[in-house]
Amino acid sequence: MRLSPAIQELVQALRLLPGVGPKSAQRMTFQLLERQREGALRLAQALTDAVEKVGHCNQCRTLTEEQTCAICADAKRRDSGLLCIVETPADVLAIEQTGQYQGCYFVLMGHLSPLDGIGPEDIGLDVLAKRLQQEAIEEVILATNPTVEGEATAHFIADLARSRNIRTSRIAHGVPVGGELEYVDQATLGHAFSGRKVIDHN
Amino acid sequence: MRLSPAIQELVQALRLLPGVGPKSAQRMTFQLLERQREGALRLAQALTDAVEKVGHCNQCRTLTEEQTCAICADAKRRDSGLLCIVETPADVLAIEQTGQYQGCYFVLMGHLSPLDGIGPEDIGLDVLAKRLQQEAIEEVILATNPTVEGEATAHFIADLARSRNIRTSRIAHGVPVGGELEYVDQATLGHAFSGRKVIDHN
Ligand SMILES: [Zn+2]
Ligand SMILES: [Zn+2]
Numbered sequence: 001m002r003l004s005p006a007i008q009e010l011v012q013a014l015r016l017l018p019g020v021g022p023k024s025a026q027r028m029t030f031q032l033l034e035r036q037r038e039g040a041l042r043l044a045q046a047l048t049d050a051v052e053k054v055g056h057c058n059q060c061r062t063l064t065e066e067q068t069c070a071i072c073a074d075a076k077r078r079d080s081g082l083l084c085i086v087e088t089p090a091d092v093l094a095i096e097q098t099g100q101y102q103g104c105y106f107v108l109m110g111h112l113s114p115l116d117g118i119g120p121e122d123i124g125l126d127v128l129a130k131r132l133q134q135e136a137i138e139e140v141i142l143a144t145n146p147t148v149e150g151e152a153t154a155h156f157i158a159d160l161a162r163s164r165n166i167r168t169s170r171i172a173h174g175v176p177v178g179g180e181l182e183y184v185d186q187a188t189l190g191h192a193f194s195g196r197k198v199i200d201h202n
Numbered sequence: 203m204r205l206s207p208a209i210q211e212l213v214q215a216l217r218l219l220p221g222v223g224p225k226s227a228q229r230m231t232f233q234l235l236e237r238q239r240e241g242a243l244r245l246a247q248a249l250t251d252a253v254e255k256v257g258h259c260n261q262c263r264t265l266t267e268e269q270t271c272a273i274c275a276d277a278k279r280r281d282s283g284l285l286c287i288v289e290t291p292a293d294v295l296a297i298e299q300t301g302q303y304q305g306c307y308f309v310l311m312g313h314l315s316p317l318d319g320i321g322p323e324d325i326g327l328d329v330l331a332k333r334l335q336q337e338a339i340e341e342v343i344l345a346t347n348p349t350v351e352g353e354a355t356a357h358f359i360a361d362l363a364r365s366r367n368i369r370t371s372r373i374a375h376g377v378p379v380g381g382e383l384e385y386v387d388q389a390t391l392g393h394a395f396s397g398r399k400v401i402d403h404n
Contacts, residue, residue: 003295004266006248006255013248016241017216017230027384028219030292032249033256033265034311039218040249046208046215047246050231051239053208063235064206090232093205109236182229 007033059131061124062089062107077104081138083131085157087111087145090182095143098190103141106131111149112156123153125160132164139167141196145181158199169196209235261333263326264291264309279306283340285333287359289313289347292384297345300392305343308333313351314358325355327362334366341369343398347383360401371398 003011007029014025032040053065059072071077071092082103086092092105108123120126131137140161144150154170161168171192181189205213209231216227234242255267261274273279273294284305288294294307310325322328333339342363346352356372363370373394383391 004256004268004271006252006267007265010248010252013241013245014219016234016238016245018233019226019229024221026292026295027221029252030265030290031220032218033252034290036218037253039215040253043215043218044246044249044253046212047234047242047249050208050212050235051242051246054206054235063209063232065208066206069206088232088236090228093228 056109057107060105060107061109061127062092062105072104077102080104081136082141083137083139084141084143085128085154086143086181087150087153088182091143091145094182094184094186094189095193098186098193100190100193108144108153111144111147111153113149120156125157128157129160132161132166137166139169141193142168142170142199143181147180168199170199171196258311259309262307262309263311263329264294264307274306279304282306283338284343285339285341286343286345287330287356288345288383289352289355290384293345293347296384296386296388296391297395300388300395302392302395305341310346310355313346313349313355315351322358327359330359331362334363334368339368341371343395344370344372344401345383349382370401372401373398 010029010032011022011025014020014028015022020028054063055065056062057064057066057069057072059068062069062071064070066073080103082101083106084095084101084103085106085108086095087108087110089107089109092107095101095105106124106128108125110118110123112118112120112123132140140157142154142157144154144157158168158170172194184192212231212234213224213227216222216230217224222230252267256265257267258264259266259268259271259274261270264271264273266272268275282305284303285308286297286303286305287308287310288297289310289312291309291311294309297303297307308326308330310327312320312325314320314322314325334342342359344356344359346356346359360370360372374396386394
């Protein structure tokens with residue numbers, strides 16, 4: 001491999017992207033430099049802008065460059081009294097695409113994982129607890145992934161909601177166990193929403 | 203899809219990369235913003251640097267930020283008298299990886315394609331003609347892709363070499379016809395090199 005340093009560095013940097021191996025990174029590099037130099041600069045600008053501007057919604061913690069994201073700012077959705085708890089912004093998108101849910105979200109940006117040192121405050125559960133106390137939330141819908149960590153996180157939040165006497169439900173296990181919510185097809189995910197079960201507090 | 207503008211733009215810009223669809227672009231975006239912000243800035247810098255610095259080798263036309271690329275600058279390779287003609291810098295890499303070729307390259311950065319308005323000068327054949335005249339080149343090895351355009355380009359260059367009485371060979375068709383040289387495995391490509399046939403000028 002006799003690539004000059006600037007080309008080699010671009011190949012290496014592209015490999016930081018998920019799913020991009022050495023061969024794809026090389027192919028991307030050559031295509032950008034041979035035929036898409038404007039596109040390369042547009043991508044560079046988009047990366048810089050996003051890193052600079054995008055933070056977290058002050059209500060739901062999802063990624064956004066606004067103080068409050070579009071969903072949280074929607075009075076109709078806030079008034080629904082529904083709060084759906086998900087692990088990632090990608091999960092919000094997946095659920096939005098079903099068109100079956102009209103409430104708000106709370107995005108954990110992860111899940112409880114004591115072995116990795118990820119405790120309740122790392123996934124915003126202190127913020128969530130405050131919201132459950134201060135707002136008129138009628139139902140908490142637990143839509144964490146059906147994995148060991150996702151289930152443990154759901155249980156923890158169910159306890160939190162129970163202590164505030166808030167109805168709590170878990171989306172139905174139409175989603176394949178061990179899978180990632182983000183990759184479930186819309187029909188299955190919609191079904192999981194409509195078939196959600198109230199968690200009995202006793 | 204309720205992504206904020208900076209996030210949406212990053213998803214769109216990532217889709218400029220070959221092989222990246224909407225779902226991968228979204229996945230890349232979230233991963234960069236959630237867990238790899240430094241990586242995102244490194245990629246932005248690498249893109250900007252490469253676009254700014256990388257041009258073409260003044261000898262072989264390959265992509266490089268140097269005036270003369272490392273291969274062309276290597277006296278031992280220049281003295282070999284061998285000049286291998288390829289379509290892209292990726293083809294140079296593929297051939298280098300066989301370890302079977304110790305000569306120089308000339309990179310067309312494309313192929314003849316009259317329907318797309320791509321003529322001899324667009325792929326540097328005027329520069330090549332000058333090199334064939336001025337340098338002590340003993341053999342031109344045609345390693346353009348075994349596609350219709352690649353074959354037509356090879357024929358054109360064979361005529362050019364014949365007019366200078368330079369021995370001309372075509373790499374053997376161990377490579378699958380209709381395929382792209384860049385994706386051929388090393389063994390096949392090495393075989394194609396060692397089995398190259400001299401083009402009879404009559
Ligand atoms: Zn929000
Ligand atoms: Zn060169």
